[in-house]
Amino acid sequence: MKSKKRNSNSRKNRSNSKHDKINSKTRKNSSKNKLLILSLSFLILIGTGYIFRERIPFVNSIYHSLFSRDYYVFGSSFDSYQKQDPFIEKIMVLEKEIFSNERIKSLKEGSEYEIEEKPFYIVYLSISDSKSKATVIKGVGEKLEKAWENAINNSIDYKNKNGIEPVWIKADIVDDVEKTDIADLNEILEPYYEHFYRKGISFDEKFELSLIESEINANKIINYDDDVINHKKLNEYLEEYKSISIEEIPDYIYQFSTIGYFLDENNRIYELYTDELNYGRRKVTNVDKNLVEGIIKKSAQFLINNINEDGKFVYGYFPTYDKEIDNYNILRHTGTIWSLVIQYKLTGDESIIPKIDRGIEYLIKDAVVYKDDNTAYIVERKSNEIKAGGNGVAIIMLTSYMEEFKTDKYKDLVIKLGNGILELQNNEGGYYHVLNYPDFTNKEEYRTVYYDGECTFALAKIYGISKDPKWLNAASLSVDYFIENDYTKYRDHWVAYSVNEVTKYLPEERYFEFGLKNAELNLERIYNQKTSYHTYLELLMATFELYDRIIENDIKVAYIANFDIHNLVKTINHRASHMLNGYFYPEYAMYFENPQRILNSFFIRHDIFRIRIDDVQHFIGGYYNYYVYFDKINSYGAN
Numbered sequence: 001m002k003s004k005k006r007n008s009n010s011r012k013n014r015s016n017s018k019h020d021k022i023n024s025k026t027r028k029n030s031s032k033n034k035l036l037i038l039s040l041s042f043l044i045l046i047g048t049g050y051i052f053r054e055r056i057p058f059v060n061s062i063y064h065s066l067f068s069r070d071y072y073v074f075g076s077s078f079d080s081y082q083k084q085d086p087f088i089e090k091i092m093v094l095e096k097e098i099f100s101n102e103r104i105k106s107l108k109e110g111s112e113y114e115i116e117e118k119p120f121y122i123v124y125l126s127i128s129d130s131k132s133k134a135t136v137i138k139g140v141g142e143k144l145e146k147a148w149e150n151a152i153n154n155s156i157d158y159k160n161k162n163g164i165e166p167v168w169i170k171a172d173i174v175d176d177v178e179k180t181d182i183a184d185l186n187e188i189l190e191p192y193y194e195h196f197y198r199k200g201i202s203f204d205e206k207f208e209l210s211l212i213e214s215e216i217n218a219n220k221i222i223n224y225d226d227d228v229i230n231h232k233k234l235n236e237y238l239e240e241y242k243s244i245s246i247e248e249i250p251d252y253i254y255q256f257s258t259i260g261y262f263l264d265e266n267n268r269i270y271e272l273y274t275d276e277l278n279y280g281r282r283k284v285t286n287v288d289k290n291l292v293e294g295i296i297k298k299s300a301q302f303l304i305n306n307i308n309e310d311g312k313f314v315y316g317y318f319p320t321y322d323k324e325i326d327n328y329n330i331l332r333h334t335g336t337i338w339s340l341v342i343q344y345k346l347t348g349d350e351s352i353i354p355k356i357d358r359g360i361e362y363l364i365k366d367a368v369v370y371k372d373d374n375t376a377y378i379v380e381r382k383s384n385e386i387k388a389g390g391n392g393v394a395i396i397m398l399t400s401y402m403e404e405f406k407t408d409k410y411k412d413l414v415i416k417l418g419n420g421i422l423e424l425q426n427n428e429g430g431y432y433h434v435l436n437y438p439d440f441t442n443k444e445e446y447r448t449v450y451y452d453g454e455c456t457f458a459l460a461k462i463y464g465i466s467k468d469p470k471w472l473n474a475a476s477l478s479v480d481y482f483i484e485n486d487y488t489k490y491r492d493h494w495v496a497y498s499v500n501e502v503t504k505y506l507p508e509e510r511y512f513e514f515g516l517k518n519a520e521l522n523l524e525r526i527y528n529q530k531t532s533y534h535t536y537l538e539l540l541m542a543t544f545e546l547y548d549r550i551i552e553n554d555i556k557v558a559y560i561a562n563f564d565i566h567n568l569v570k571t572i573n574h575r576a577s578h579m580l581n582g583y584f585y586p587e588y589a590m591y592f593e594n595p596q597r598i599l600n601s602f603f604i605r606h607d608i609f610r611i612r613i614d615d616v617q618h619f620i621g622g623y624y625n626y627y628v629y630f631d632k633i634n635s636y637g638a639n
Helices: 002-052 057-068 086-098 102-108 144-162 182-189 213-218 231-241 289-305 330-347 350-367 388-405 411-424 450-466 469-484 493-502 509-520 523-528 535-552 558-562 565-582 613-628 630-638
Strands: 121-128 135-141 168-181 200-202 252-263 269-271 316-318 368-372 375-380 385-387 434-436 442-444
Touching: 086 144, 086 168, 086 252, 086 269, 102 144, 102 168, 102 252, 121 144, 135 144, 144 168, 168 182, 168 200, 182 252, 200 213, 289 330, 289 613, 289 630, 330 350, 330 375, 330 388, 330 613, 350 368, 350 375, 350 388, 368 411, 375 388, 375 411, 385 388, 388 411, 388 450, 411 450, 411 469, 450 469, 450 493, 469 493, 469 509, 493 509, 493 535, 509 523, 509 535, 509 558, 509 565, 523 535, 523 565, 535 558, 535 565, 535 613, 535 630, 565 613, 565 630, 613 630
Parallel strands: none
Antiparallel strands: 121 135, 121 168, 168 252, 200 252, 252 269, 368 375, 375 385, 385 434, 434 442
16 A cells, blocks of 8 residues: 555656646746847837937937947948948948058057057048048047047948048058157258148147148148148138137147058058158059059040130149139140140040140130241230240140141141241350240340250251251250250250150260260159159150160160169159159048049149149150050160
8 A cells, every 4th residue: 555655646746747847848938938029129129229310319319329339340240231331331341451451450469659558549530522621530549449440430420410421431540659849840840841741740649639641731731931830720720620729739749650541432442651752642563554544544634624615724723722723824735735635645535636626726816926927936925925935835736736637737837936936046056035025025035944945846846847957957056055055954854855856867976975864964863852743754754765766776875885774764663653642642632622623633742732734744744655665664674
């Protein structure tokens, strides 16, 4: 009986145990269901908040405070909805490249700049819709990732608040900071050409008020005449673009440099140079034919876009103020048409021809005047001056036009303009430079060495189309004058052009020697010139063409044994690369008032980033000949 009772109890216990298990499982399932419901509800709440966060300020505020602070760290943290935003897509492309860079990885390990013995990182994001001046937005943090995250969040806030869709983004990561006594700034700035100081400046140790280099130079924050910070310009910029001002310049400032990257409209990313002369421009490993061809086409298109219906160009711009240059120069007008002929030679684009023709007609109607039936001049109307160089450049352009389009349309005019030059040439080969108009009396014997080379080049060009020896005799007389008076000291591109042209018809050894010396004696200075100095490449390329003709035709020139062709090639390639510092890439243009107006043009940094039609002309002239002779240049350099 006892045994049965135990068995009965055992069955009862087993039954109770089974019941307990069922209850436990039910409770667990219930808990899971509750958790699932809570999770789904939470996700729905988040999703609803995200969708409506821009429409309901209260929801947006809550959503941002809950989730934004630690959300944007790296691309993997962005959700699929956000990744559809073009700006977020750009940020992801940018940060992937930046944080895979070895220099950035090294910087992440520890910042040399510290506040209260803690690392301090600063990141700037410059954003532009490509049509208006970039806004520069900052993020700081004790870790580089945090500074980057804050810069992104601040940029998103700005973008959403102002309804801007960034097309271009530039990232600047501070890698070096130097505390500087303001009293020492004058001495620091003194060696620099205008706008050649290439550091950012913070006005406090925490970088609460700070400007990157591009902001400083694009807005004339530094007075380079007195080598001081321009307090007035500084506040004008701060008030307009940052809604703040600074009462006085502090006793100490913080100079800083950055590692930069630029992302363009097609999400192509470019690492930027950090050395002083190339600072802030995309790195170019090889200035090859394709690159140069693209630059010529784009910059020539800038000129085409700036020629009016009457054939007159917009003379130029001051990008800092987005203002046209209120001036005109008919000599530069003529040279600019020459560069459009070059553009046609390169592209064969027939849509350019009407623009060229309009420019020529403007020149003829506005500026050609006649002293008599056989003698013509180019007059500068605003000053009533006749400049020898005006005749020279007009002849160069018109003969180039006739050669390219196989016409003699302007031959009669060219001969009459040539006669005008002959009247200005003296018995030794020099030229009288400036006459008064309308009485054609003498005004100024000498104005610029350019006129001498322009006139001599022109006389040789007339000989090329007429074969009348009087033109070649006059041109050779002037080259003899250049040799006797050592014109190599002027480092003049027009002299190089003229000697190269004359030697096509008079292969005199003394002329070849002078042409080679005109470059070689100046190579060191040309190589080391800090400004873009666009005419230097023209001088070098005219010399290279002359050298190549000596070699190809086996012309006996004793000086060739002493001529260092490798040094010439090295200097040519260096100048071709260095001149890109004067090209308005978007990473430069985005900091000015009207980026689209100036994009792909050429500028003169030390003259308030001036863009003028003749500046663009000379850049095109040098680059075109570099393009034509590119393969030969590098074949000589390799031997």
